[in-house]
Amino acid sequence: MNLSKWFQFIKPNFKFYQDGFFEFPFVANTPELFIESTIKSPGSKHFASEQLVRRNNPFIKGTMRYRKIDDGLWLTITDIEFKHDSVIKSVYAPDVPSDHYSITFSVFESEVKLNNMFINKMPFQNKFWAFKKPGVDVGACFYKGSKCLFYIYYVSPSWIQDHIPLDQLDRNIPFKKFLDSDKGFISYQDIVPNAEELSQDILETFKIFNSDVLNKTILKSQSLSLLTSFFKHVFLDNRTNDYQGKGSVDYKKIAKCELLITTNLSKPFIGIDALSEKLRISKSKLKTDFKSVYGSSILQYNIDKRMELALQMLKNTNMQIKQIALAVGYDSPGKFSAAFRRKHEKLPSELRPESTIQ
Structure with missing residues (x-):
C-alpha cells in the first residue's frame, strides 16, 4: 500500500x-x-x-x-x-x-x-x-x-x-x-x-x-x-494583560486565523467579523486568543505582515514601489509608504538595495 x-x-x-x-x-x-x-x-x-x-x-x-x-x-x-x-x-x-x-x-x-x-x-x-x-x-x-x-x-x-x-x-x-x-x-x-x-x-x-x-x-x-x-x-515591552492561562487558547482556530491573514496579503483585509464567522468563534475570544499567541492585535498583525512582505519584495525583486504597494493590498502609494515607515522607521525608497534599483 x-x-x-x-x-x-x-x-x-x-x-x-x-x-x-x-x-x-x-x-x-x-x-x-x-x-x-x-x-x-x-x-x-x-x-x-x-x-x-x-x-x-x-x-x-x-x-x-x-x-x-x-x-x-x-x-x-x-x-x-x-x-x-x-x-x-x-x-x-x-x-x-x-x-x-x-x-x-x-x-x-x-x-x-x-x-x-x-x-x-x-x-x-x-x-x-x-x-x-x-x-x-x-x-x-x-x-x-x-x-x-x-x-x-x-x-x-x-x-x-x-x-x-x-x-x-x-x-x-x-x-x-x-x-x-x-x-x-x-x-x-x-x-x-x-x-x-x-x-x-x-x-x-x-x-x-x-x-x-x-x-x-x-x-x-x-x-x-x-x-x-x-x-x-x-x-x-509595555503590553497590557494579553497573556493566557492554562488551556484557554483555541490554538487550531488561531492558527487558521493567521493562515487566512497571511495567504491573503494581496487582498483587502476581510475584517474581524468575517474571520469570526469563518472560524466559528466569538469576536472577543478570537481577538483575545490571537493577541496572546502572536503578541499583537489582529489588525496590527495584518499590517505588520504586509509590511514585512513588502520589505522582502524591496530587497529581492525589481518591482517598482507602486507595484509593491498594490501587491500587498494598497491602492495608494502614499498610504503604503506611511504604513511602511511606521513599521520599519524608514521609507521604502530608503531601504531598497542599490542593486535592485532600475
Missing part, C-alpha cells in the same frame, strides 16, 4: 485526527523527558554520541539536537518540515514534577501566494518568542509544507535566580505582572532584533559538538547573550 492509500485508510480511524489536523503530544515535564519522548517517537533514530535525533515518518521530517549547557539550563534545536496539517501539544506525566520554564525562539518559513500581475508567490518568514511557566499546557498548529526551526531553552528557577533575578523587577513592568499572575504563557513577535544571527551562531556551535575543547564554554556564552537580549527587550 502506497503512502497516499495508507493515509486515506487510517484517516477516519486515526485516534489523534481531529478537525483536519493530526495531533501529536510531547512530554513536557522536564527537558530530559522531552528529549526521551522525542527519541522514542515513531520514525526516530538517535545518535547518542552527537546528541542528535533524526525523524522521518509519514507526518514530519527533521532533526533535533540537544545539549545540557549548564546546571538548570538545557537547549534543544529542532528543524522540522510538516508533511500534513498537524498540532503539536504538551502533555505532562502525573508522577513527575514540572520544574522548568521554557523560552522558545521560532522561525517559520512558508510561501505566500499573491494574486496579482507582478508576482505569483513570495517566500515568507515569521519569527516568534514565547515564555512558558512550568506545567502549562500549550499547543501549536502547522500546515502541510511548513518548515520550522525551534530553539527551546529549558530553564530551572534556580538558574534564572542566579543569572537573571526576576524577583527584583519593578512590579509595574508588564512582564513582572505576568510572572506574578496565575497566567502561564506569553508570546512576542520578533522582539529581539539580532535573534536570528545569534541563534545561527549557536546552531553552528551545536554542529561542531565535541570537536572543540572550548565548545561548551562558547555555547554557554552564546546562550547567555541570546537570553540576555531577550529579557532586555521583554522588560521594555
Whole structure:
C-alpha cells in the first residue's frame, strides 16, 4: 500500500485526527523527558554520541539536537518540515514534577501566494518568542509544507535566580505582572532584533559538538547573550494583560486565523467579523486568543505582515514601489509608504538595495 492509500485508510480511524489536523503530544515535564519522548517517537533514530535525533515518518521530517549547557539550563534545536496539517501539544506525566520554564525562539518559513500581475508567490518568514511557566499546557498548529526551526531553552528557577533575578523587577513592568499572575504563557513577535544571527551562531556551535575543547564554554556564552537580549527587550515591552492561562487558547482556530491573514496579503483585509464567522468563534475570544499567541492585535498583525512582505519584495525583486504597494493590498502609494515607515522607521525608497534599483 502506497503512502497516499495508507493515509486515506487510517484517516477516519486515526485516534489523534481531529478537525483536519493530526495531533501529536510531547512530554513536557522536564527537558530530559522531552528529549526521551522525542527519541522514542515513531520514525526516530538517535545518535547518542552527537546528541542528535533524526525523524522521518509519514507526518514530519527533521532533526533535533540537544545539549545540557549548564546546571538548570538545557537547549534543544529542532528543524522540522510538516508533511500534513498537524498540532503539536504538551502533555505532562502525573508522577513527575514540572520544574522548568521554557523560552522558545521560532522561525517559520512558508510561501505566500499573491494574486496579482507582478508576482505569483513570495517566500515568507515569521519569527516568534514565547515564555512558558512550568506545567502549562500549550499547543501549536502547522500546515502541510511548513518548515520550522525551534530553539527551546529549558530553564530551572534556580538558574534564572542566579543569572537573571526576576524577583527584583519593578512590579509595574508588564512582564513582572505576568510572572506574578496565575497566567502561564506569553508570546512576542520578533522582539529581539539580532535573534536570528545569534541563534545561527549557536546552531553552528551545536554542529561542531565535541570537536572543540572550548565548545561548551562558547555555547554557554552564546546562550547567555541570546537570553540576555531577550529579557532586555521583554522588560521594555509595555503590553497590557494579553497573556493566557492554562488551556484557554483555541490554538487550531488561531492558527487558521493567521493562515487566512497571511495567504491573503494581496487582498483587502476581510475584517474581524468575517474571520469570526469563518472560524466559528466569538469576536472577543478570537481577538483575545490571537493577541496572546502572536503578541499583537489582529489588525496590527495584518499590517505588520504586509509590511514585512513588502520589505522582502524591496530587497529581492525589481518591482517598482507602486507595484509593491498594490501587491500587498494598497491602492495608494502614499498610504503604503506611511504604513511602511511606521513599521520599519524608514521609507521604502530608503531601504531598497542599490542593486535592485532600475
